[in-house]
Amino acid sequence: MRPAGTLAALFLAGIAAGCQLPRAPGGEPLHVSQQAGAGDPARRASLRLVLSGLDADAGGRSAEASSLYERALQVDPTNPYAWLALARQEVFEGDPERGLANLDKAEALLATDDAAAAHLAGIRAAGLRAVGRPAQAEPFLREARARAPEVWADGKLDAAELR
Amino acid sequence: MRSVAIALLIAGFAGGFLAARTVVQLDQVVRERFEGRLFRVPSRVLSAPTILYPGLDWKQIELQGTLQRLGYRDSASAERLALGRYAWAPHEVWIHRRAFEHPTRAEPARVLRLRLAGTVIEELHDADTGRELGAAFLEPELVGAYYGPDHEQRELVRVGDVPPHLIDAILAVEDQRFQSHRGIDFRRIGGALLANLRAGGIREGGSTLTQQLVKNFFLTPERSFQRKLQEAVMALLIEARYEKEAILEAYLNEIYLGQRGSTAIHGVGEAARFFFGKSVRDLALSESALIAAIIKSPNGLSPHADNPERTRKRRDLVLELMREQGRIDDVAFAEAQAEPLRVAKLTPEPREARYFLDALQRQLPEFYGTATLTTEGLQIYSTLDLRLQRAAARALSEELTRFEKGYPKLAPKGESRLEGCLIALRPQTGEVLALVGGRDYAKSQFDRCTQARRPAGSVFKPFVYAAALEPAEDGPTATLAAWVDDTPLEVSTPAGPWRPKNFDRENHGRVPLREALERSYNVATARLAQEVGIPRVADMAERLGIESPLAKVPSLAIGAADITPLELARAYATLANGGIRPHIRTFEDVVDPTAGTLERQPIEFERVLDGGTAYLVTSLLEGVVDRGTASALRTQGLVGPIAGKTGTSNDERDAWFVGYTPELVAVVWVGFDEPRSLGLASSAIALPVWGRFLREATGGRVRGAFLRPPDVEEIEIDPTSGAVALAGCPTRRVEYFLPGTEPATTCPGYGEPWRRDEPGEPNLLERIFDSWLERL
Numbered sequence: 057m058r059p060a061g062t063l064a065a066l067f068l069a070g071i072a073a074g075c076q077l078p079r080a081p082g083g084e085p086l087h088v089s090q091q092a093g094a095g096d097p098a099r100r101a102s103l104r105l106v107l108s109g110l111d112a113d114a115g116g117r118s119a120e121a122s123s124l125y126e127r128a129l130q131v132d133p134t135n136p137y138a139w140l141a142l143a144r145q146e147v148f149e150g151d152p153e154r155g156l157a158n159l160d161k162a163e164a165l166l167a168t169d170d171a172a173a174a175h176l177a178g179i180r181a182a183g184l185r186a187v188g189r190p191a192q193a194e195p196f197l198r199e200a201r202a203r204a205p206e207v208w209a210d211g212k213l214d215a216a217e218l219r
Numbered sequence: 220m221r222s223v224a225i226a227l228l229i230a231g232f233a234g235g236f237l238a239a240r241t242v243v244q245l246d247q248v249v250r251e252r253f254e255g256r257l258f259r260v261p262s263r264v265l266s267a268p269t270i271l272y273p274g275l276d277w278k279q280i281e282l283q284g285t286l287q288r289l290g291y292r293d294s295a296s297a298e299r300l301a302l303g304r305y306a307w308a309p310h311e312v313w314i315h316r317r318a319f320e321h322p323t324r325a326e327p328a329r330v331l332r333l334r335l336a337g338t339v340i341e342e343l344h345d346a347d348t349g350r351e352l353g354a355a356f357l358e359p360e361l362v363g364a365y366y367g368p369d370h371e372q373r374e375l376v377r378v379g380d381v382p383p384h385l386i387d388a389i390l391a392v393e394d395q396r397f398q399s400h401r402g403i404d405f406r407r408i409g410g411a412l413l414a415n416l417r418a419g420g421i422r423e424g425g426s427t428l429t430q431q432l433v434k435n436f437f438l439t440p441e442r443s444f445q446r447k448l449q450e451a452v453m454a455l456l457i458e459a460r461y462e463k464e465a466i467l468e469a470y471l472n473e474i475y476l477g478q479r480g481s482t483a484i485h486g487v488g489e490a491a492r493f494f495f496g497k498s499v500r501d502l503a504l505s506e507s508a509l510i511a512a513i514i515k516s517p518n519g520l521s522p523h524a525d526n527p528e529r530t531r532k533r534r535d536l537v538l539e540l541m542r543e544q545g546r547i548d549d550v551a552f553a554e555a556q557a558e559p560l561r562v563a564k565l566t567p568e569p570r571e572a573r574y575f576l577d578a579l580q581r582q583l584p585e586f587y588g589t590a591t592l593t594t595e596g597l598q599i600y601s602t603l604d605l606r607l608q609r610a611a612a613r614a615l616s617e618e619l620t621r622f623e624k625g626y627p628k629l630a631p632k633g634e635s636r637l638e639g640c641l642i643a644l645r646p647q648t649g650e651v652l653a654l655v656g657g658r659d660y661a662k663s664q665f666d667r668c669t670q671a672r673r674p675a676g677s678v679f680k681p682f683v684y685a686a687a688l689e690p691a692e693d694g695p696t697a698t699l700a701a702w703v704d705d706t707p708l709e710v711s712t713p714a715g716p717w718r719p720k721n722f723d724r725e726n727h728g729r730v731p732l733r734e735a736l737e738r739s740y741n742v743a744t745a746r747l748a749q750e751v752g753i754p755r756v757a758d759m760a761e762r763l764g765i766e767s768p769l770a771k772v773p774s775l776a777i778g779a780a781d782i783t784p785l786e787l788a789r790a791y792a793t794l795a796n797g798g799i800r801p802h803i804r805t806f807e808d809v810v811d812p813t814a815g816t817l818e819r820q821p822i823e824f825e826r827v828l829d830g831g832t833a834y835l836v837t838s839l840l841e842g843v844v845d846r847g848t849a850s851a852l853r854t855q856g857l858v859g860p861i862a863g864k865t866g867t868s869n870d871e872r873d874a875w876f877v878g879y880t881p882e883l884v885a886v887v888w889v890g891f892d893e894p895r896s897l898g899l900a901s902s903a904i905a906l907p908v909w910g911r912f913l914r915e916a917t918g919g920r921v922r923g924a925f926l927r928p929p930d931v932e933e934i935e936i937d938p939t940s941g942a943v944a945l946a947g948c949p950t951r952r953v954e955y956f957l958p959g960t961e962p963a964t965t966c967p968g969y970g971e972p973w974r975r976d977e978p979g980e981p982n983l984l985e986r987i988f989d990s991w992l993e994r995l
Contacts, residue, residue: 119323119324123324126322160799
């Protein structure tokens with residue numbers, strides 16, 4: 057065996073192994089405000105509208121909030137945080153079926169974002185419970201609690217917690 | 220003598236009886252009108268609001284034009300910028316945005332300062348607080364209204380909302396003793412008589428506001444003694460029955476004040492919007508005087524007419540009368556008189572969205588029939604993007620005219636002329652952003668986008684590929700590395716053998732799956748559909764959003780199905796949206812100004828296809844644009860992620876192009892209402908319309924990317940064999956695979972061909988690594 061080849065093989069093996077390491081659950085859960093400066097101009101404007109919506113939601117003005125989320129989608133329909141905020145609002149305060157559909161959209165756009173995993177799981181759990189599927193909800197709630205116990209201990213996500 | 224007296228008595232009695240009966244009848248007419256619905260107010264449809272934000276290209280969104288259409292007026296300086304004005308400097312724009320209501324929130328008036336860098340908004344500030352803004356809204360634009368047969372538009376106002384100086388101006392010039400007379404002003408009639416005698420003809424009228432109201436409400440413009448008598452009696456009856464405030468309010472809402480195209484402007488509320496682009500509450504004294512001035516001759520004295528000097532003199536006369544009557548002081552008079560005549564730019568009523576208004580009405584619940592929409596004064600907040608709507612109308616109209624000139628075969632023959640339609644949706648929400656149902660709504664109200672079912676042709680083919688790529692119980696029928704046979708095919712059917720032919724009448728042998736769709740090969744696609752099964756193809760089309768009945772025959776694979784452009788737009792939107800099918804949405808809210816939101820249409824959708832398969836189809840359709848039958852889009856200079864498919868039906872009777880970006884899906888159909896051959900392929904006639912629309916919509920640079928789901932693997936393959944390309948493989952290209960569908964062989968080959976992954980077996984990376992170690 058040639059030493060250079062062996063070294064290269066070991067290097068590649070290291071990369072392959074690293075790629076397969078499971079990510080540890082936990083870590084800081086997603087706050088939309090952390091994303092505020094990210095992305096192109098349309099995404100940034102859209103995020104500002106989501107934040108305004110979350111403020112309205114936290115202030116009990118849910119109709120205004122959902123209108124702002126829709127405006128955020130007008131500017132950037134692929135903004136995952138707008139879908140996530142809509143999902144949260146529908147699951148906890150509106151139509152949970154619709155909330156779960158919105159969550160599917162958010163999940164498709166956030167699939168590789170580990171920080172969002174706790175909220176995706178937690179909102180899904182709450183949505184499934186709200187539509188009368190508690191058994192299916194249970195593993196999602198466990199995942200949410202394992203990833204972000206401080207947020208999901210009560211099984212709820214407030215607008216301010218998502219903000 | 221006695222008989223004469225008796226006759227006189229009878230005649231007197233009969234006369235009295237008839238007079239009394241007439242008065243009772245007139246009273247009934249007055250009461251029915253005043254105590255029922257006083258006005259029919261057409262419901263208005265508003266666009267989605269324009270949203271400004273840093274980084275936005277202000278030229279692209281036609282900011283200046285939008286401001287002008289919204290009634291904002293240009294100002295030379297940003298100093299003390301008045302409400303409803305904007306000031307445009309080389310590197311800065313100031314907008315004193317008006318307050319406006321939205322169904323769920325109120326936007327306060329605000330001075331916006333936009334710092335510009337070239338065509339881009341660099342910064343956006345609230346000028347009063349200095350606070351930087353992430354985004355700011357402009358009011359929604361008027362898309363159109365549902366008019367009754369009288370084609371009147373009015374914005375109802377309450378007396379309390381009308382500034383006192385407007386009421387004073389109207390009373391000063393039209394009826395200065397309104398508060399004291401009982402419906403008829405005998406002093407004024409006397410004065411008018413004298414003036415008319417002196418002038419030798421009718422120069423002045425003596426009508427009070429109440430009489431004018433009676434004339435407009437109940438009577439014809441005919442000038443006769445009988446009509447005048449009726450008018451006087453009814454005016455007296457109204458005054459006897461109703462408060463002055465109610466009469467004044469009715470007058471303020473009824474009075475005719477001009478014309479916007481074929482639409483009559485009635486009432487001071489509508490006039491304030493029309494002439495000054497603002498709410499009646501915000502009128503200045505000089506503006507109020509102008510409205511009062513034109514009551515006498517709304518069209519002749521209109522500030523938009525040719526003789527502004529005449530209008531200004533009349534306005535100054537109103538101001539003079541107000542001063543004489545002690546309604547304003549000298550200072551107010553001098554200031555108002557010094558004001559030049561400034562009115563909002565006369566913008567024609569938007570007509571390009573008539574098809575959309577019809578489609579919206581069809582989507583509204585049954586309760587909102589024509590009778591409701593033409594009378595109730597509802598505000599309908601629609602999803603329409605007026606900028607895209609205008610771009611769509613322009614693209615369709617101008618391109619079709621160009622084709623007619625360029626190809627004699629397409630020239631109009633009698634009543635039959637080339638038609639087309641364009642519909643654009645936001646795939647994530649199903650919102651209709653633009654809809655042009657034909658070339659000229661005035662000539663034909665038939666909406667070819669939502670009402671016409673036409674043969675789909677090749678735009679149907681992606682549904683075959685979606686069905687083939689979707690994993691079934693035993694895996695998918697094909698992967699993107701597959702090859703398909705484009706050799707002659709014969710399928711037995713109850714109607715006899717069916718032998719599909721390619722557009723170029725050639726057969727191409729074994730071709731890569733991608734090429735089969737990129738080149739739109741009929742035979743290869745028909746064969747693939749046979750492998751998949753026609754019922755599965757039909758099921759896929761229905762899941763994606765096709766609602767028209769589909770005959771489960773072999774030719775379905777190549778588009779033997781009559782469908783609407785709207786259905787097609789929805790089905791492709793599902794692909795663009797990662798397999799999530801949106802519901803079509805034309806409005807957000809229906810609002811009754813007095814009762815609040817009546818109806819809300821939420822964003823709704825459902826998953827009908829896994830995201831991976833949707834992505835694979837999108838990738839195929841990107842190939843159609845990059846290398847295939849739609850590659851002309853790239854030569855038109857369109858940059859960024861675009862997927863699409865051309866489609867031409869039998870005998871070239873229908874030309875289609877359906878395309879999408881990550882944020883927009885649009886369908887173009889071109890053909891004749893009475894089908895006849897266009898003599899052109901879709902790439903020559905439908906594609907240019909679509910390309911032009913997208914260039915205007917995006918500026919030529921498409922934003923975003925089609926997101927690859929994390930479970931879709933990107934692997935380099937050898938395109939000739941479909942094997943995984945390792946170092947040393949002479950040809951290679953990137954291809955996408957659903958989990959477990961990766962190629963089982965490598966190029967160059969090592970040992971036994973690989974099978975699909977089985978649980979517990981090494982994955983692709985491990986196998987390549989093992990193979991590499993073996994070589995060492």
